Every structure is written in C-alpha cells, then in structure tokens.
Amino acid sequence: MNTPTSVAHSLDRATCTALDAADALAPFRDRFVLPAGVVYLDGNSLGALPGHTAAHVQRVITEEWGTGLIRSWNDAGWFAKPVALGDRIAPLIGAAPGEVVLGDSTSASLFQAAVAAVRMRPGRRVVVSERGSFPTDLYMLEAVQELLGGDEPLERRLIHDEGPSLEDVLGDDVAVVVLTHVDYRTGRMRDLAEVTRQVQASGALMLWDLCHSAGAVPVDLNGAGADLAIGCTYKYLNGGPGAPSFIWVAERHQSAAKPALTGWHGHARPFDFEFGYAPADGITRFRVGTPQLLSMAALEASLEIWEEVDLEAVREKSLRLTELFISLVDARLAPWGVEVVTPRQSALRGSQVALRVEDGFAVMQALIERGVIGDFRAPDLMRFGFAPLYVSHADVWDAVAALEEILSTEVWREPRFARRGAVT
Numbered sequence: 001m002n003t004p005t006s007v008a009h010s011l012d013r014a015t016c017t018a019l020d021a022a023d024a025l026a027p028f029r030d031r032f033v034l035p036a037g038v039v040y041l042d043g044n045s046l047g048a049l050p051g052h053t054a055a056h057v058q059r060v061i062t063e064e065w066g067t068g069l070i071r072s073w074n075d076a077g078w079f080a081k082p083v084a085l086g087d088r089i090a091p092l093i094g095a096a097p098g099e100v101v102l103g104d105s106t107s108a109s110l111f112q113a114a115v116a117a118v119r120m121r122p123g124r125r126v127v128v129s130e131r132g133s134f135p136t137d138l139y140m141l142e143a144v145q146e147l148l149g150g151d152e153p154l155e156r157r158l159i160h161d162e163g164p165s166l167e168d169v170l171g172d173d174v175a176v177v178v179l180t181h182v183d184y185r186t187g188r189m190r191d192l193a194e195v196t197r198q199v200q201a202s203g204a205l206m207l208w209d210l211c212h213s214a215g216a217v218p219v220d221l222n223g224a225g226a227d228l229a230i231g232c233t234y235k236y237l238n239g240g241p242g243a244p245s246f247i248w249v250a251e252r253h254q255s256a257a258k259p260a261l262t263g264w265h266g267h268a269r270p271f272d273f274e275f276g277y278a279p280a281d282g283i284t285r286f287r288v289g290t291p292q293l294l295s296m297a298a299l300e301a302s303l304e305i306w307e308e309v310d311l312e313a314v315r316e317k318s319l320r321l322t323e324l325f326i327s328l329v330d331a332r333l334a335p336w337g338v339e340v341v342t343p344r345q346s347a348l349r350g351s352q353v354a355l356r357v358e359d360g361f362a363v364m365q366a367l368i369e370r371g372v373i374g375d376f377r378a379p380d381l382m383r384f385g386f387a388p389l390y391v392s393h394a395d396v397w398d399a400v401a402a403l404e405e406i407l408s409t410e411v412w413r414e415p416r417f418a419r420r421g422a423v424t
C-alpha cells in the first residue's frame with residue numbers, strides 16, 4: 001500500500017477499522033496479552049507477551065524442574081534445547097537446521113562470532129563496522145580489538161552516512177564487516193544480499209546483527225550466502241525480557257570457526273569431563289555454559305506462534321502500517337515541524353518509524369502517559385515499532401491522534417515529563 005498524503009487527509013478511524021477487519025493477520029492479536037487502553041508501539045525493544053507463555057513456563061517449572069529435577073536434562077530435552085530452538089528460529093532467518101544455536105546475550109554472541117570471524121581470516125587486521133551501530137556492538141568490537149591485537153594491532157574502521165562509505169573502507173586487509181541489517185534508530189534497512197556480495201568480493205566475511213530484523217522482515221541468510229549472524233529474541237520474536245540471543249554460522253564455516261568462549265557445553269564430549277578443550281562438531285561449539293532454560297521456555301512458547309506465521313504476510317502488513325503512520329504524520333503533524341527520519345522507500349525500511357521532534361523525550365513521556373507506548377533515542381528521535389502480529393491500523397490512527405493532541409495542547413511542557421533518571 002502506498003498512501004499519499006492527500007489520501008491520508010481523507011482517511012478516518014472507520015477506514016482503519018475496516019482495514020483491520022480485512023487483515024489476515026488480525027486474529028494473531030488475540031494470542032497476546034495487551035493491557036486495555038494501551039497502544040503498544042515498542043515491540044522493537046521488548047515484544048509483547050503471548051497469552052500462553054505464562055502457563056508454559058509454569059509447566060516447565062513445576063513439571064520439568066519440580067518433578068523431573070536433574071532427570072530433565074535428558075527426559076525433557078534440556079541439554080539439546082539451545083540447538084533444538086535454534087532449528088525453530090532457522091526458517092525465520094533463511095538458515096538451515098544445525099546452523100543456529102541459542103546463546104547468552106546478543107552482546108556476548110556478537111563477541112563470539114566476531115572473534116571467530118577474525119580468526120578465520122588470518123593476516124587481515126581490520127574489522128569494519130558502522131559508527132551509528134547500537135553501542136553494545138561497538139563496545140564488544142573494542143574488546144575484540146584488545147583481545148586479538150597482539151604484536152600486530154587490529155584496526156577498527158567505521159563507516160558513516162557522511163562517509164567513509166563501505167566501498168571506501170573495504171580492502172584486502174579487512175577480515176570481517178559487522179553491520180546491523182535494520183538500524184535501531186532510523187529503521188533503515190540495508191540490502192542484505194547486496195552488501196554481503198560487496199563484502200565478500202573483497203575477501204572479508206560478513207557478520208550481520210539481526211536484532212531488528214528477526215520476526216520483523218523476511219531474512220534469507222543462506223540465499224545471500226552470508227557468513228555469520230547474531231540477533232536477539234526478545235523483540236519481534238516475543239521471547240521475553242532477557243530471552244537468549246542466537247548465533248548463526250553458515251554450515252560451510254562451522255568446522256573452521258573457533259569460538260572465543262570455550263565453555264564445556266560447546267565441548268565435543270562435555271560429560272567425559274576431559275582435561276582439555278575440544279570443540280563439538282557443528283554449531284554446538286558456539287554454546288558456552290549452562291543454558292538459561294527458563295528463558296528458553298518462554299521463547300519456546302512464543303515460537304509456537306511464529307511457526308504459524310507467513311513472514312511475507314508480516315512484511316506486507318508491516319509496510320502497510322508504517323506507510324499509514326508516515327502518511328498520517330505528514331498530513332497531521334507538519335505544523336509542529338515533525339520530521340520523518342525513516343526512509344520513505346519501502347525497500348529501505350524495517351518495521352519501525354523514527355520521528356525527529358523538538359523536545360521529543362518529553363513528548364514521548366506525555367504520549368506514554370496517554371497509553372501510547374513508543375520510546376525515545378537520544379539525542380532527538382521518537383521511535384515507533386510496528387509488530388504486525390498485534391498492532392492494528394486503528395492503533396496507528398490512535399497513536400497519531402494522541403500525538404497531535406499532545407503537540408497542539410503542549411501538555412508535554414509540564415515539568416513531570418522532563419528528562420530524569422534511567423530511560424529505556
């Protein structure tokens with residue numbers, strides 16, 4: 001759908017509810033617990049809770065932990081869970097069975113994957129990333145530099161919208177390029193296949209951060225022939241706060257890939273309790289220590305929903321929602337100088353929209369008080385995530401209407417909305 005501004009002017013809430021009535025994904029909304037009176041547009045930070053998750057986790061606790069006790073490592077498949085769940089995430093990112101394993105946090109997984117990648121390109125002493133990446137990625141790459149820069153330092157080269165470009169920094173000294181597929185601030189989406197091709201043409205490996213992609217847009221890692229990827233499961237995949245991250249390593253690299261963190265769950269024979277480390281075959285070597293089984297139980301529940309979902313339908317609705325939002329913002333919020341920062345070309349957009357608004361922090365706090373939950377990213381962006389399984393067209397209408405009211409009444413100027421303390 002491409003809703004020009006003139007059409008948005010003639011749109012009303014009834015048109016949005018009619019779009020909802022015709023929406024094939026609308027029934028999924030009932031599978032989630034959403035508080036009454038809340039329009040939830042922050043599923044790009046923490047996904048909503050599926051209705052059956054609590055009962056599933058409760059069962060794992062009482063039956064598998066309470067009754068099964070230690071026996072559940074075998075009887076309930078606990079030991080195999082990180083790879084078993086990885087196999088269930090694989091179709092969502094264009095991976096094959098045996099290529100994905102659930103890990104620790106995304107930060108730790110990025111470190112694991114980046115170290116493995118640098119070691120797979122001996123003699124190449126540069127890691128490329130982007131200046132605007134989510135900071136944890138850059139922080140972890142600093143640690144990679146420190147760890148692997150011995151006699152010969154490891155250089156970090158950062159691309160930036162204003163230059164240098166990827167083309168500028170690629171060369172025969174680059175070991176790995178670490179980029180985020182969908183930018184956490186602007187929602188800009190890179191062409192995964194094209195960037196992978198460009199990077200590999202220089203002889204480097206391509207490591208993707210899929211945090212804002214998994215469950216938001218179709219991803220085809222194997223179709224693109226990418227090398228490694230990591231991502232989180234607590235955003236669009238609804239695994240819950242602290243849900244484990246995933247690591248994908250293309251099957252062709254697995255025997256050469258050496259994990260940075262050599263824990264016993266990644267050992268070839270963990271229960272032989274051998275003296276020395278020997279990596280397990282395949283993706284299992286990227287396991288570290290005891291997996292977070294209760295978090296995995298929550299993710300296991302949400303994946304039941306994801307197994308019923310057609311990602312092309314998700315993408316189609318996501319674009320419909322973001323285009324509707326952008327059109328309504330253009331039509332109704334122009335008097336307050338609201339700027340759409342997210343690309344308007346659908347191929348360049350993930351499933352979120354960022355608006356640049358003066359005093360955006362206070363405006364967002366006022367919006368949240370009105371029950372419309374988005375978030376703010378310093379210095380000046382209000383972010384709105386559109387998770388197509390539970391966000392409706394009427395939600396989009398209500399969010400823009402609330403924003404219009406807050407801007408026109410200037411209620412956001414009240415001191416209680418001023419910035420203080422920790423924010424999310």
Ligand SMILES: Cc1ncc(COP(=O)(O)O)c(C=O)c1O
Binds near residue numbers: 105107180232
């Ligand atoms: C692109 C990106 N990478 C990494 C992370 C975070 O990593 P972690 O799961 O370790 O907190 C986030 C969000 O928190 C993110 O948006």
Ligand SMILES: Nc1c(O)cccc1C(=O)C[C@H](N)C(=O)O
Binds near residue numbers: 044045046134
């Ligand atoms: N992971 C988060 C957390 O532990 C606390 C608050 C927010 C988050 C997020 O996921 C933020 C998110 N990655 C972002 O895009 O800004």
